[in-house]
Amino acid sequence: MSVKDLFQSELKVVNLGLESFQKSLEQCGTKSVHVDWRPPLAIDEASRKILQAKSEEINKANAKAAAKVLAAKPVLIGLDKALDVIPGMKKNLILHAGPPIAWDRMCGPMRGGIMAALMYEGLAKTPKDASKLAASGKIDFSPCHEHSAVGPMAGIISASMPVFVLKNEENGNLGFCTMNEGLGKVLRYGAYGPTVIQKLKWMEVVLYPTLKKAVAKIGKIDLKNIIAQALHMGDEVHNRNRAATSLFYRAIAPAIVRTAPDPETAAQVLEFINGNDHFFLNLSMPASKVSLDAARDIKGSSFVTVMARNGTDFGIQLSGTGSEWFTGPAPVPDALYFPGFTKADANPDIGDSAITETNGLGGFSIAASPAIVQFVGGSASDSLDYTRQMYEITIAENTAYQIPALDFRGSPTGIDARKVVEKGIFPLIDTGVAHKEPGIGQVGAGILSAPAEPFQKAVVGLAKKLGGKS
């Protein structure tokens, strides 16, 4: 192209970095494409070189991982007691959210949740006894994620708790999650008072057998279909689950009516679900888990299979590094706090619920759910920008989960840890906020970005694995 051609042809500009440059160009009528550019995160030169050299291999592995997740068919197949179905579950084992952590490093709400579980199991009578027992070394702790399970907030699962049993029909793997307790004082936010335990007992004695029989009658409930519809109905199935809860309720109500021991029990179960728009969260989370677990252990893949927080650490796992955790300190969310609370009361980010974002839902699909952004002071167009940015760090667009406001574009699915590091763009996560002290509960809700450190460590970990074999 000659200089003359250059001046006669239409000017097109690729804008890197500051978006305001692009806006100026656009005001002058110049066509431009904005590429969000920030300095890459620091990693050692040797790792960077390995990742560069193996770039094609990683891309291929990632495409394979993404294909597994897009093909996943999560269905609810039943309910059972944790002890009877969760691999490795024991009477003295408590599962928790996030990466591994010992009692002495656990945050307040996680300790509160564990104390509630020990009293619920009858292993302790008072909060004080429960705390003592938890610290005694007689109780084992392990991440939900290491047992095909997930849990919101503290993410506590103990042996006799009932759990949903999900199957990824495409891949055959199972997943597990407790039933959602509703709002107010609840175990998952670290509350452990008598009403918390009473409600858990009602869930075990009334809710669980009723739902179990109803699901058995139906055979299975297609959760992929419900999630896909819910994204067309204002949910992102993390912080907003009103539509998905409604659709699940519609699907299961006739079977509940037909199988419940009596109409009053059926009515109470329906009222419990109707009273809690977050009921479906405990289905969208394991649906995401069984979908992502299908993408585990693909050699060389920088595909993120887990993002999870225990209220102290934020941990991730990559497909190509198997069950290895890469962690960093969990951030404190910028949130809208309930009256009487401030950021000073907030516990650092906690819960396995970021599995929804890992699966392209939640914050990644926030454009489907502008009400969440409005709640924290943003606009509908902010929600579109948030989701658009997540396409920058993901591998695929979901074929079933669509964003109406983006002309039904598939949700940004499958985080490439390399892209997070290269672009300095962090996964956006919707979240609830727990009080940092045990026994209090929820103090707010908001959105936040994942921290850099786990992603820096993860790509270095992948480079080591790849480098060692080349």
Place this chain on the structure above:
Amino acid sequence: MSVKDLFQSELKVVNLGLESFQKSLEQCGTKSVHVDWRPPLAIDEASRKILQAKSEEINKANAKAAAKVLAAKPVLIGLDKALDVIPGMKKNLILHAGPPIAWDRMCGPMRGGIMAALMYEGLAKTPKDASKLAASGKIDFSPCHEHSAVGPMAGIISASMPVFVLKNEENGNLGFCTMNEGLGKVLRYGAYGPTVIQKLKWMEVVLYPTLKKAVAKIGKIDLKNIIAQALHMGDEVHNRNRAATSLFYRAIAPAIVRTAPDPETAAQVLEFINGNDHFFLNLSMPASKVSLDAARDIKGSSFVTVMARNGTDFGIQLSGTGSEWFTGPAPVPDALYFPGFTKADANPDIGDSAITETNGLGGFSIAASPAIVQFVGGSASDSLDYTRQMYEITIAENTAYQIPALDFRGSPTGIDARKVVEKGIFPLIDTGVAHKEPGIGQVGAGILSAPAEPFQKAVVGLAKKLGGKS
């Protein structure tokens, strides 16, 4: 402002008419506001002068009408047989959609619906007998709208049909609508075969008493709240009612379970509602009707209280002209046709369902429901443009009904017939399309604009009323 000031101050442009002018200005960085301008519709000079002279008086009357509609509190208070609750209902009376029309001018689907109703009532045994009876002069016909009622498509209500009873709690007025029959071969699209009558009988014998008892147990169901939530969940409550149907189902299911004669009946009723995402249409329509009826008969008001079609004529009423109808030919919708059907099969627009648009919902709130626009080949941004245009011809923004994608702006509510005529912008209506022959049913769905003629006649009618008194 001196000429020098003009050139030194920032240039602002008001663009009238062709939008492409504005786009060019914007590309040059010039601030501009697009005002959609088209030539006004033709009305006689005398009427135009009266409307101009009385402009302030009309504005005040319209503000009063709009305030009535915004303050409306539509609730479902029960179900009853049409004969027992609808004012003026008689055994030999059939109510129908749209403005008044005699049998000989009725379209195919309306005739088919009337034939179905006569067989349902036991007044005729065969379609041929029914048609003969309908033409005999022994059966009276009257618009639903003249009896505080509304009906989708053919809009047929006969004496023994069960109807929802709604109340506008703010104003005290009642409204009525049949229960939605579901999809497939149904009376409202003009089908009259044995399965149509069978289903209507099941609705009378099983569905009606079960819902009646359930609503009685609850006392009342707040429809304004359900509609407000549904707009946040992808519905515009005319052609899309999935969310509203879900929320209604959630609200009523426990009461159905507690009051049904047996669990199997309860389950069947729940399955019937669950099987029909349009179930709520027959509640959003009368909810709109009772809201708008509160704004009737305000002297001098050009506020549109009714838009309705009988499949032959499109008719409107204004607050300031009471129960007078202003009509013109009903247009044939541009629609997406079901396989095997084309526009040549389509009946002109039919049904009272445009009462939702008259109330700021349906096509006026289509930005809340981009799936509808996508269905007919448009984009999500088209849906925003459609709703934005409706603000040009409306008086108020709803305080309860909001559009998430427009940053939760209140829906454009209360059509000013003057603005339609002045601006040449026509109300956008979502609609189903019936086959033009009786006995066939639905052939498509789409969106269309209201015709000009009823609005031209209506403002002239208002001018006459105003002129006569000045």
